[in-house]
Amino acid sequence: MTTTRPTFLDGAILAAADLGSLETIGRDRDARHARNLHTPGVCAGMALEKKDAKTADGRDYVDVTLGLGYAVDGTGRELVVANEVQLSPDRFFDDNPNPPLESGETFSVWHPVFVRGFDQPLAGSPAQGQCANGPGRGGVEELVEVEFGRPGDPDRDQPLPAPDAGPGSGAWRVLVGFVRYDPGIRRFTAVGSTADGVTVSRAGAAASLVAGAGRVELRTRSTADAGVPVVLLDSVPAASLTFGTHDGTGGVAPLLSVDASGNVTASGTLRGLQTVGSLRVLSGTASDGTVLPLPDGVDQAAVDSGALVVSVVVSPHLPTPRATTFFVPRTCEVDADRRVSATGGWVDLAANTVTDEAASCDFLVLVSVAEATP
Incomplete structure (x- = not known):
């Protein structure tokens, strides 16, 4: 099937349908452009806003309002919210009479909030010379309605119109947020833009080429x-x-x-996989019992898998000598977990005594990429 457009000849009598087709052609063309070159979602605004309130017996709830905004659905239909919309808890209950509750709570799990657009014909105004509504000027109001879905609905596929079709009839739903609902007080208790790993999608461009000057x-x-x-x-x-x-x-x-x-x-630190032949180094001083860190950007999982080889060099870190004693290192080593074992003692020659204590060591950690096995 192909798309067509009207043509006019001098002297032809134009019917209302001829003029109406001009508007339809442009609207259908815009819808095909929107759904094929853009991704559906919220373009601006349309945020769910809450206002804290209490019931007569002091229980907390929130009034929820859909803010002004603009969105495009997957058929290319424009959705315009020109006035704030108060979300109805009663409508939620009608759409979800038995909402699943969070474990151990009185309120429900997150439920999605959608908007969808549809057309509503306006009553025609009287034609000139007539005193009752009849043939004359008319119009179509493009309305936006709020609907409440169930968990999992945002992930469901929605059918696309035929390639030559204009905007859809209003079945496509655009996600604008999530709400929690308390069946006991029949009120909303919370709003959000993300739930169960799903976030309100923003409209974008679906193009393989973006060019500029x-x-x-x-x-x-x-x-x-x-x-x-x-x-x-x-x-x-x-x-x-x-x-x-x-x-x-x-x-x-x-x-x-x-x-x-x-x-x-x-301007920061580069992180990621190392290549064969590269080396990352970290040095410093660590006290007894410390687990030596890996150089910045080195993944412990890669070390555990054998993809990276860790080498450690340690040497005793001698403290500042005292007036009558000197420090003698006893152990300075690391185990397979890179935990430091450093001990030593202060020797007092005059008193012929040795005082043991934990010590420190200077370390050098080197990480290299393991050679591939032929």
Whole structure:
């Protein structure tokens, strides 16, 4: 099936359907663009906001409101909330008459809150010369309704329209948050944006290519406030890839950058897997009983698996001599768990005595990658 658009000829008589098709064509085209080049979700606002309250007998609950906002569903339909919507506990009970409760609690597990959009025709206004509603100007109101789902609903697949279709009829639901409900008082008790590993999804771009005029910027917020993470792909003055944060004045503080030659510059510590031939080193002083740490970025699991080899060198750390005594090391070693055993004693020649005590040692930890077995 193919899409069509109307054409008009001079002198032709236009019917209402001819003019209405112009609006339908544009709306359907926008919907196809939205669902094929963007991912569904919340674009702006639409946050669940709570207000603490108490019942007449002093039990805590919250009134929940859906804030103003804009979203796009998976069919490409726009969802606009122009006025705050008070969430109805009674509607929740109608949708979930027996909600599962948290173990040992009086309130329910997290339940998802959705919005969906649908069309509602408006009554036509009288045509000129008529005194009753009839043929004349009409309209369609694009409404948004709040629905309460059950645990697991956010993970369910929702059907897509045919490739040539416009926006859906309102069956597609967009997740805006989660609520807990207390059946005993028939009120909400909490709101959230994440539950059971699912987070309210934000609308995004579904594209394999993002191109710009010499510079492409990707950041987590629409405004470049201080501290907002940013990824820059730039060609001026030379090709570079930078990860950093905005400084709030238009600049970017680089945390990690790669230049056109592949050179990496990092302001922090590089962590990750080592390559064959590389060596990581850590040195210091440790007292008796201490477990020697691994160099920064070395994973203990990789050591346990045999992928990394740890070598340790220790030597006695001699304390400052005293007026009439001197320190003699007795043990200075580490076991398989890198636990230090360091002891010694102070020898007093005049009194012919030895006073034992725990000691310290200087250590050097070297970590290398095990050679592959042929």
